[in-house]
Amino acid sequence: MKVVNQKIPSVDGKGIMMGRPAFTDDLSAPDSLIIKILRSPFAFARIKSIHTEEAQKLKGVELVLTHHDVPRAAFTRAGQGYPEPSPHDKFILDEYVRYVGDEVACVAAVDDETAEKALSLIKVDYEILEPILDFEKAIDHPSVIHPEKDICEMFPIGFEPKRNIAASYHMHINNVDETFASCDVIIDEVFYTQAQAHAMMEPHAVNARLDYQNRLTLYSTTQTPFHVRRILSQTLGIPISKIRVIKPRVGGGFGGKQALHGEMFAALVTWRTKKPSKLVYTRKEVYESTYTRHPMRITMKIGANFDGAIKAIDCHVLSDTGAYGEHALTVFMVTGSKVLPLYNKVESVRFDGQVVYTNHVSAGAFRGYGAIQGNFALESAIDILAEKLKMDPITLRRMNMMKENETSPIFKIMGEGTEGTAMNMDTCKLDACIDQGLDLIGWSKTYPKIQMSPTKVKAVGMAIAMQGSGIPYIDMGAATIKLNDDGFYNLMVGATDIGQGSDTVLAQIAAETLMTTVDKIIVYSSDTDLTPFDTGAYASSTTYISGNAVLKASHQMKDLLIAEAARILDVKPEDIDFDGMMFDADDQKISLKDLSNQITYNHEQKQLTTTASYVGHKSPPPFMAGFCEVEVDIETGEYDITHYVSVVDCGTPLNVKLAQGQIEGAIVQGIGMAKFEDVKYTKKGHLVSNSFVNYRIPTAKDIKKMTTVFVDSYETSGPYGAKSVGEIGIDTPPAAVANAIYHATGVRIHTLPITPEKIILGLKQRKGE
Amino acid sequence: MKVNFILNHHEVSYEVSPSEVLLESLRKHHIVSVKRGCDTSTCGVCTVLLNGKPVLSCSVLTASIEGKHVITVDGIPDEIEKIASYFGEEGADQCGFCNAGLALTIYALKNENPHPTDDEIKHYVVGNLCRCSGYQAQFLAIKHYLGGAK
Numbered sequence: 001m002k003v004v005n006q007k008i009p010s011v012d013g014k015g016i017m018m019g020r021p022a023f024t025d026d027l028s029a030p031d032s033l034i035i036k037i038l039r040s041p042f043a044f045a046r047i048k049s050i051h052t053e054e055a056q057k058l059k060g061v062e063l064v065l066t067h068h069d070v071p072r073a074a075f076t077r078a079g080q081g082y083p084e085p086s087p088h089d090k091f092i093l094d095e096y097v098r099y100v101g102d103e104v105a106c107v108a109a110v111d112d113e114t115a116e117k118a119l120s121l122i123k124v125d126y127e128i129l130e131p132i133l134d135f136e137k138a139i140d141h142p143s144v145i146h147p148e149k150d151i152c153e154m155f156p157i158g159f160e161p162k163r164n165i166a167a168s169y170h171m172h173i174n175n176v177d178e179t180f181a182s183c184d185v186i187i188d189e190v191f192y193t194q195a196q197a198h199a200m201m202e203p204h205a206v207n208a209r210l211d212y213q214n215r216l217t218l219y220s221t222t223q224t225p226f227h228v229r230r231i232l233s234q235t236l237g238i239p240i241s242k243i244r245v246i247k248p249r250v251g252g253g254f255g256g257k258q259a260l261h262g263e264m265f266a267a268l269v270t271w272r273t274k275k276p277s278k279l280v281y282t283r284k285e286v287y288e289s290t291y292t293r294h295p296m297r298i299t300m301k302i303g304a305n306f307d308g309a310i311k312a313i314d315c316h317v318l319s320d321t322g323a324y325g326e327h328a329l330t331v332f333m334v335t336g337s338k339v340l341p342l343y344n345k346v347e348s349v350r351f352d353g354q355v356v357y358t359n360h361v362s363a364g365a366f367r368g369y370g371a372i373q374g375n376f377a378l379e380s381a382i383d384i385l386a387e388k389l390k391m392d393p394i395t396l397r398r399m400n401m402m403k404e405n406e407t408s409p410i411f412k413i414m415g416e417g418t419e420g421t422a423m424n425m426d427t428c429k430l431d432a433c434i435d436q437g438l439d440l441i442g443w444s445k446t447y448p449k450i451q452m453s454p455t456k457v458k459a460v461g462m463a464i465a466m467q468g469s470g471i472p473y474i475d476m477g478a479a480t481i482k483l484n485d486d487g488f489y490n491l492m493v494g495a496t497d498i499g500q501g502s503d504t505v506l507a508q509i510a511a512e513t514l515m516t517t518v519d520k521i522i523v524y525s526s527d528t529d530l531t532p533f534d535t536g537a538y539a540s541s542t543t544y545i546s547g548n549a550v551l552k553a554s555h556q557m558k559d560l561l562i563a564e565a566a567r568i569l570d571v572k573p574e575d576i577d578f579d580g581m582m583f584d585a586d587d588q589k590i591s592l593k594d595l596s597n598q599i600t601y602n603h604e605q606k607q608l609t610t611t612a613s614y615v616g617h618k619s620p621p622p623f624m625a626g627f628c629e630v631e632v633d634i635e636t637g638e639y640d641i642t643h644y645v646s647v648v649d650c651g652t653p654l655n656v657k658l659a660q661g662q663i664e665g666a667i668v669q670g671i672g673m674a675k676f677e678d679v680k681y682t683k684k685g686h687l688v689s690n691s692f693v694n695y696r697i698p699t700a701k702d703i704k705k706m707t708t709v710f711v712d713s714y715e716t717s718g719p720y721g722a723k724s725v726g727e728i729g730i731d732t733p734p735a736a737v738a739n740a741i742y743h744a745t746g747v748r749i750h751t752l753p754i755t756p757e758k759i760i761l762g763l764k765q766r767k768g769e
Numbered sequence: 770m771k772v773n774f775i776l777n778h779h780e781v782s783y784e785v786s787p788s789e790v791l792l793e794s795l796r797k798h799h800i801v802s803v804k805r806g807c808d809t810s811t812c813g814v815c816t817v818l819l820n821g822k823p824v825l826s827c828s829v830l831t832a833s834i835e836g837k838h839v840i841t842v843d844g845i846p847d848e849i850e851k852i853a854s855y856f857g858e859e860g861a862d863q864c865g866f867c868n869a870g871l872a873l874t875i876y877a878l879k880n881e882n883p884h885p886t887d888d889e890i891k892h893y894v895v896g897n898l899c900r901c902s903g904y905q906a907q908f909l910a911i912k913h914y915l916g917g918a919k
Binding site for chain 1: 799801802804805806807808809811812814841842843846849850852853854856857858859860861862863864865866867868869872891892894895896897898899900901902903904905906907908
């Protein structure tokens with residue numbers, strides 16, 4: 001392979017660093033109306049009355065919208081396939097506000113100052129209601145967060161809004177209670193995972209304008225342009241043919257932009273005023289009024305025999321979706337479906353629970369959703385079980401974990417919101433991942449710990465993980481390739497590059513197949529008018545799903561080129577040898593350059609294009625083993641992660657450096673969640689962590705040493721052997737760090753994040769203080 | 770009020786309000802390489818060079834820079850392209866939203882301390898947050914740039 005599995009610089013990195021206008025707010029119309037949102041100061045309230053007369057009278061104010069002025073159609077902001085597995089429980093603006101930061105009114109004015117001033121002139125009389133701020137008390141709470149009648153589920157997801165339940169689910173394989181009765185050892189542990197903020201560097205932004213055909217054109221920081229177009233049309237009643245959504249460069253998403261945030265307002269303002277408008281979130285709004293990761297309580301009960309055979313896993317989850325149910329069911333299901341199959345030798349499994357509404361910031365998609373929460377619980381529990389069995393945790397894992405060519409019945413039962421898809425693990429190199437990781441971290445030298453000084457301890461811990469590659473039979477990607485004169489190509493994809501480098505990887509797939517170089521493939525993503533459909537950047541789908549579409553379109557283009565060459569040379573297509581530059585049939589030759597120029601300008605002129613689509617029929621999981629080394633000060637509980645080793649089976653890494661960047665970036669987000677990131681509220685439900693000061697993310701100084709290795713693996717169903725790599729990296733740090741801290745201190749942390757205070761408290765409890 | 774300063778080697782004259790910050794003034798004049806990432810002077814994506822030193826343009830009043838030199842990535846394209854090449858080699862550029870600000874910080878580091886230790890590098894760039902890369906590839910790219918930059 002000449003282009004894939006190589007170090008190829010990203011196609012856009014240079015231009016972006018050099019400051020070319022590329023992001024949504026770089027591309028807004030200069031005279032855009034400025035949109036500002038009046039947000040709720042209360043966690044739960046009903047708007048008794050709202051007066052906008054003063055605001056409307058202010059010079060420079062073009063439009064003020066309240067719930068009286070907008071269409072009332074329940075929708076979900078979640079950018080998912082249709083019909084969505086998320087409840088339609090959100091209104092553009094509503095009589096009720098359900099968290100601090102929820103939208104009350106929308107103002108459009110000529111400049112920032114006028115818009116701000118107008119917000120201050122809106123008079124709202126609230127009936128303050130009792131909020132639900134403890135998700136463990138949400139079910140059947142006297143307060144009902146969604147009392148409205150006109151909300152619905154699109155298909156059965158266990159939606160019971162009167163009980164504050166957004167979704168619920170139950171599955172079982174055989175009878176866990178019977179299996180537990182026959183087990184020698186049982187552990188039963190409760191874990192809590194916190195809300196995490198995405199904190200992508202580019203705040204959410206959108207701008208809108210009417211074009212010269214009077215169509216509504218939006219630039220948006222979205223991961224799902226096609227879903228945005230559909231949801232805008234359905235909710236606003238604007239014909240979908242009148243809407244164009246352009247995704248320019250996006251400054252990071254991580255799931256936080258897999259939803260509509262400001263799009264509804266920009267679309268409404270421009271549609272009504274006929275003037276361009278823009279809405280750029282402040283950082284405070286990004287924290288307060290977009291998404292977080294779903295906090296969860298996970299009860300993990302595992303039964304095993306003395307020989308180490310794990311017989312039963314029983315997992316019960318309570319998940320907090322906040323004010324709205326975006327991704328409520330799917331995140332929750334992944335906590336089972338992309339976690340529990342890791343230990344596939346069990347006799348019986350049960351997975352069930354509820355996703356509840358609270359008056360917190362809405363939870364939504366976030367890289368590794370569900371999996372990181374479940375992985376923390378399961379991989380902590382496996383270490384606890386190993387200790388109880390007096391077994392080495394590595395040996396216990398190797399005995400029970402998924403192996404190549406094996407399967408788990410869970411794949412067939414559980415999908416994302418629906419039934420799943422049975423599949424075998426055609427590639428699963430977990431054993432090799434563990435072998436190499438043990439070596440790279442120096443496990444045998446350190447395990448379980450080394451006393452470095454009377455107060456300093458070094459220790460190691462590890463966890464294994466799996467993810468998926470797209471959602472089978474739901475995620476679809478399509479690609480169009482166009483030949484140009486002189487023999488270069490355009491590659492148009494709906495796949496949504498949000499910084500992860502998918503444009504580069506997809507161009508590599510096309511270049512490899514067409515036997516050319518990446519500079520001859522001009523890639524463009526994504527634009528609902530110009531690029532073919534793609535569900536978007538989520539569920540680790542782009543390399544595998546969209547990549548397969550590019551592969552198909554490229555092969556079709558190659559066949560088409562050979563057919564044209566055969567016609568021109570008057571030979572049979574099978575007699576032609578094409579090397580990417582020259583078509584060669586014995587003594588007759590024509591270059592790609594000449595062929596493209598001829599069919600463009602001279603003889604039997606035509607435009608050559610091919611379009612192909614791909615829907616996955618399975619979702620081959622990438623696997624990894626994560627190992628961390630910590631140094632803990634047992635007097636203060638402070639600790640450093642001195643080395644993190646990731647050994648990954650993602651099939652063929654199509655771009656080695658970009659794949660490494662996906663892993664390392666995800667590891668550091670996972671370390672942030674493991675160590676200190678924590679979304680916090682006051683007792684009244686105001687967000688405390690609403691800036692980079694109060695919600696710290698890892699900096700250059702937090703990262704000591706990372707080693708990232710890809711094991712040899714080739715997934716035959718993937719493009720050039722690839723599986724996905726976007727999410728798998730985030731899953732292991734919470735459990736690996738918790739296991740290392742336990743080895744260092746004897747303190748088992750069940751509640752993330754793993755802070756020095758919790759470690760000290762644990763040490764004191766152990767000493768009986 | 771009118772403020773005269775030197776933007777990317779050329780004299781400019783901006784009409785600004787007394788409370789306007791440099792980030793706002795630059796973006797209003799379509800210098801969009803300078804990004805806004807936060808409201809609390811903490812993320813580093815709005816970094817520019819003011820008389821050669823990296824500063825957060827969200828925290829500098831435009832009214833205060835009369836006669837001073839402001840450099841954005843648009844003013845030193847050859848040097849930024851060089852830095853970008855090292856980033857490309859290491860796969861350090863993901864979304865790139867923080868990269869223009871980071872590149873200016875790196876350029877300032879090279880001028881101020883051409884042979885920094887690893888800790889000095891990390892200390893110098895600690896204010897340039899990145900949520901994509903995990904920092905290690907950036908760090909290697911910076912080291913290679915400083916080692917190879919003439």
